Amino acid sequence: MRSLIKALKGLWSLAVGLRITAVELVKPQITVHYPREEVENLVSYRGHIELVPLDADLQTPRCIMCWRCVDNCPSRCITLRMHVKGEEAGRAADPGLRLAPDIQVPYSQHRTPPPDVIERVLDVYRLNYSLCSLCGLCVQNCPVDAIRFTGNAYLVGTTRQTFDIDLLARLRQRAAATVAARSTARAA
Amino acid sequence: MIAQLTAWLTHPLGHMIAALVAIMAFLGVNGLVLVYMERKVAGFIQRRPGPYEVGPQGLLQPLADAGKLISKQLTIPDGADKLMFWAAPVLSMAPVVICFLPIPFSPLLTGMDVNLGLLLILAFSGLNSLALCLAGWGSNNKYSLLGAARAVAQAVAYEIPLLLAVLAVAFQTGSLNLSVIAEEQSRGLLSWNVFTHPLAFFIFFVASVAETNRSPFDLPEAESELTAGFHTEYSGMGFGIFFLAEYSYMVIVCAVATALFLGGWDGPVLPGIWWFLAKVFGLIFVMMWFRWTFPRVRFDQLLNICWKWLIPLGLLNLVVTALMLKLVR
Numbered sequence: 020m021r022s023l024i025k026a027l028k029g030l031w032s033l034a035v036g037l038r039i040t041a042v043e044l045v046k047p048q049i050t051v052h053y054p055r056e057e058v059e060n061l062v063s064y065r066g067h068i069e070l071v072p073l074d075a076d077l078q079t080p081r082c083i084m085c086w087r088c089v090d091n092c093p094s095r096c097i098t099l100r101m102h103v104k105g106e107e108a109g110r111a112a113d114p115g116l117r118l119a120p121d122i123q124v125p126y127s128q129h130r131t132p133p134p135d136v137i138e139r140v141l142d143v144y145r146l147n148y149s150l151c152s153l154c155g156l157c158v159q160n161c162p163v164d165a166i167r168f169t170g171n172a173y174l175v176g177t178t179r180q181t182f183d184i185d186l187l188a189r190l191r192q193r194a195a196a197t198v199a200a201r202s203t204a205r206a207a
Numbered sequence: 208m209i210a211q212l213t214a215w216l217t218h219p220l221g222h223m224i225a226a227l228v229a230i231m232a233f234l235g236v237n238g239l240v241l242v243y244m245e246r247k248v249a250g251f252i253q254r255r256p257g258p259y260e261v262g263p264q265g266l267l268q269p270l271a272d273a274g275k276l277i278s279k280q281l282t283i284p285d286g287a288d289k290l291m292f293w294a295a296p297v298l299s300m301a302p303v304v305i306c307f308l309p310i311p312f313s314p315l316l317t318g319m320d321v322n323l324g325l326l327l328i329l330a331f332s333g334l335n336s337l338a339l340c341l342a343g344w345g346s347n348n349k350y351s352l353l354g355a356a357r358a359v360a361q362a363v364a365y366e367i368p369l370l371l372a373v374l375a376v377a378f379q380t381g382s383l384n385l386s387v388i389a390e391e392q393s394r395g396l397l398s399w400n401v402f403t404h405p406l407a408f409f410i411f412f413v414a415s416v417a418e419t420n421r422s423p424f425d426l427p428e429a430e431s432e433l434t435a436g437f438h439t440e441y442s443g444m445g446f447g448i449f450f451l452a453e454y455s456y457m458v459i460v461c462a463v464a465t466a467l468f469l470g471g472w473d474g475p476v477l478p479g480i481w482w483f484l485a486k487v488f489g490l491i492f493v494m495m496w497f498r499w500t501f502p503r504v505r506f507d508q509l510l511n512i513c514w515k516w517l518i519p520l521g522l523l524n525l526v527v528t529a530l531m532l533k534l535v536r
Contacts, residue, residue: 048255
């Protein structure tokens with residue numbers, strides 16, 4: 020008798036299971052049809068980093084060239100070059116790959132001059148994305164919030180060069196695109 | 208010319224040859240349709256679109272799959288028995304065509320009206336387990352051998368409740384001719400045997416799921432335990448034929464279930480053939496629904512279900528049917 024009740028209960032659980040799959044069968048799909056659709060919610064996605072422009076001038080990055088991102092990066096994937104205004108571009112020493120801790124970098128660590136005294140110009144800001152581990156230390160440590168993660172979830176490439184990203188050029192391109200979009204909107 | 212053709216078709220031999228050709232064409236198309244249907248059902252149950260890229264709504268996907276299977280190299284493992292290895296898929300597929308002969312698709316559309324049609328189907332479908340056994344033995348692979356051993360144990364066990372369920376209906380109708388059994392039920396919905404023999408229908412359907420090695424009874428090819436069971440070593444069309452045979456057996460058991468329990472071609476408005484096919488594919492859909500709902504049973508559970516539940520229940524059902532018939536008549 021007990022085994023009969025157990026069997027009937029088992030049969031009932033099978034019917035419950037069938038009901039669940041039948042309900043799921045008629046519900047709408049929840050997968051995203053990738054090449055035709057893209058996920059909308061990329062806010063929390065950590066793509067590669069990008070430079071944030073000044074609010075007043077979209078062409079100029081907020082970066083104050085304090086080198087903290089370069090110093091903090093555990094993967095050494097950021098390349099930064101700059102020069103002081105009035106001096107010749109590219110005169111500042113090339114920090115290169117700094118693997119030994121005793122090698123000093125100009126304007127690095129506590130030797131950063133206050134930004135209102137000397138004006139600096141950013142020459143190069145490159146990201147070697149193939150080294151980046153997306154740890155976010157550069158974003159966390161930037162004193163002026165000049166770096167943020169992009170929502171660029173669809174970056175693909177067949178060469179290493181694709182992942183050597185010139186963030187300064189990217190910033191300027193996006194600024195130009197924004198300006199163009201604004202002017203067309205105004206014209207319309 | 209037309210008179211000659213009709214004369215040839217009305218001759219039993221001509222009729223049978225025409226039926227065999229039509230069945231083979233049906234089997235090919237059926238394989239394509241069921242592959243598509245299975246993948247779409249799986250997709251929808253898991254709330255994804257299923258095949259979508261080849262052709263509109265992925266309709267040409269089975270053709271692409273078939274093209275891949277046909278064009279692949281046929282390989283044979285070292286130390287395998289060549290004759291057995293290649294005989295197995297052929298032996299699995301060949302009886303299928305014969306099993307379709309006595310199935311009454313409609314009052315007129317029956318391949319061969321034999322008075323022992325049911326017996327013919329049961330006898331020839333039993334050959335499939337021999338094919339699986341040969342495939343497992345011939346492959347020289349432990350997974351294949353285990354799969355074959357399971358297949359045989361399962362087929363032998365589940366043929367008994369299948370027969371018991373079928374016998375109850377045969378007792379009532381007094382015939383093993385599927386056309387006669389279907390004819391008996393063509394007096395409206397309530398004359399269907401599923402209402403007079405619900406238990407027999409249940410036993411028949413469970414046993415037929417097990418006989419066709421479908422999930423949750425897919426132990427012979429349990430992919431998580433045995434790689435692919437008896438067809439582990441088969442590539443290309445060797446595997447393709449096993450696949451086609453499995454889908455064809457699904458159609459056979461569902462067609463037999465339709466003829467025995469669901470009133471065969473009985474239904475309003477539309478011609479009988481459409482009703483028959485609708486019922487068959489409805490049952491196949493239920494089988495697919497099972498597959499994407501239930502987890503695979505263990506082997507001891509599989510045999511327990513059969514020997515402890517289905518066979519006693521089948522015997523009980525048979526005895527009650529016999530008593531009822533004796534008392535009523």
